[in-house]
Amino acid sequence: MAEQVGNRVLGTVKAVKGICSAGHKVGDQVELSGYSSGGLCGFLYHDIFPYVVMLQFGGGFPPDWGDPDMVELDCLDKWNTVTIELRRVKE
Secondary structure, X not given: OOOOOOOEEEEEEEEEOOOOOOOOOOOOEEEEEOOEOOOXXXXXXXXXXXXXXXHHOXXXXXXXXXXXXXXXXXXXXXXXXXXXXXXXXOO
């Protein structure tokens, strides 16, 4: 396995509306990076990938948007939506 580059990014499932066909459940946590989907559904990982890479390599959001180290995103299935929080873990 390759050495971790950049910051760690932790994804936490915050909500599931309906039934997630990939089996994600509230409270699930995965470590993500530009190199690893952490076992997430490919559709969800595809949608959140730019944010994972941004957090991994030091980017952030403007201060007036809230926490520059965290973002909450939804998967593309609007009938069975999974909401995931991405958080940069500074070490």
